[in-house]
Amino acid sequence: MKIAVPIKFVPDLVEELAIDASGASLDTSWLRLIINEFDDHAVEQAILLKERSGGQATVMAVEAEGVDDFLFTAAAKGADQLIKLTGDSAGANNHALARVYAALLKELQPDLVLTGVQAHNDLDGSIGPLLAEYLGVPFVGYVAGINASGEKVIARKEYPGGLVAETEVKFPAVLGIQAAEQPPRYVAYSKIRQVMGTTKIEERPLPELDSSGGATVSRMYQPEAAEHAAMIEGGADEAADKIIGILKELGAL
């Protein structure tokens, strides 16, 4: 089974985020980047599948500070192939990333693509469904467990209310990972250093980025504290009447 894991790095919340001069995007001068936690789980799930059912795991990333360390760590966990897309990706939204990854995946022809189901900076939709659309394959999201057998997998998909569905998915497919079956394993730093000496990261140049289809951000701002809270007094009936009155006033009823 060939598994591909496209990952992305996202702003690290250890630093305070600042809005840049345009007022519509993050100030990147002090921005730290970190692996999208859900993508970290996707890598773990890919390694688990490989350990259980055999096969090959490829992890791919767009060039950014810290990406090399992450790729080498993935190799130390058991990933077979590391691909880094080099070049300037500033301003690339998920639509652009999905197009870029789709082109690479069409070349690699994996059976399964695992990627984090969301990220905290998914402003224009998540990569998973976009990838599936560009590849013309099915997408199942919120997957927290995969059983592989032969030409298909059974994906455990989480629903609200504690419901779980077991979905049969034929290859090839994209799965949006909510959580791996175990937390991302720890790799001793000496192992990572060893891998740095023996494993190569394949570099490919980033093609031209096409961000079309994504939402345009008109304004980005910190939550603004407003001062409007009215406590509604009275018993249930009285309070209900007052609430109805307020909703009518606001034009909601």
Added chain:
Amino acid sequence: MEITLSPLSPSISKTFYSSLRELKDGERIRKCLQCGTCSGICPFGYYMKFPPGKIIGTLRAETFDLVMKADSVWMCVSCQACTEFCPTQIPITSVLMTRTKEELLLAGNVPAELQTALRNTQQYGNPLGESPRKRADWAAGIQPEVKILGKTRQPVDVLWFVGDYASYHPRMIPATKALARILNALGINFGILGPDENSDGDSQRLAGERGLFEMMAQKNGQAFKKFKFNEIITTDPHAFNALKNEYPALGISYPVRHYTQFLAERLEQIRPMLKNEVAAKIAYHDPCYLGRANGVYDEPRTLLTSIPGIELVEMAHQRTNSLCCGGGGGGMWLDGFQWEKAHVRLSDWRVKEAVASGADILTVACPYEPPRFEDSVKTLQPASALKVREIAELLAESMGV
């Protein structure tokens, strides 16, 4: 949750045993008498499935794979009590316990809590997961200003290696500031690395992450090279231990002392400045890495007894048999794990001893201790009146700075 272990080599016992004997004084392990002193004096020995002496037993019986599959070595807090009292002087902590943790970590048998601290160290240069840019924020407001060497670029006499918890932990910051004010009052020409400082890495090393320790040491070594200074002082006994005993083997060698040694040397200058009385019975807790590991027992006591009004009392465990606070060897990041196993905290035992000694104040000299002992004070009813203070805090109070 099933922990996936890398497959164990069948000859793990033999390979591991011979690797130990290659370490400094590691040959002594063959002289083990199986007397049980180490397991008996180990603060968690009664709980471990494989206390130190028993691990040596498994090596001889070639059943070390049993130790690899168990997780009891994570109860070890690297307090060196075993090392101190072994009759054949086997350096058990460094030769056996640390190496055992290294093997378990390589195989993937490491508690999740500890993983977070190790990942944070790799990512941010400190186990707390705080932004490296904010490492010197504690110094805001100190006058004269604390020199951050990367900015001032002037030579100084003393490089003060502040350390992780002294830089970031909210309970420690008042003590760190107190020490800064003391150094200023003494007219010491000192500077700190600030954002150029990384974790000393010693507790991570003792928790089995040799590679991570070396990476931190390399980064600190590079930072030291950039600046001119005559000596290093540390807030933290763990940093003191690393810089004195471990960094030289990596080619990083500077004269280094713990701040209590540095201040004790200046006692004649300090004594007339101690104008406020601190009327209290105080018990001094010997930190493992200042006391047992490095033999520094007297200087902290000398400093304390020079403060007017102080009556020094000793606890039942003191000096060489001081009771560990439980923070070393990864213990600082294994509280949940150890609590779930043993339902007792080492810091609780020590606080109870402090109360039994009649002390009003439990004095400490290691940044792990104030938060640990204060947590115990908060949870143990009989200890609710006990105060916990760093030596620097008491000195500053008496000096009125």
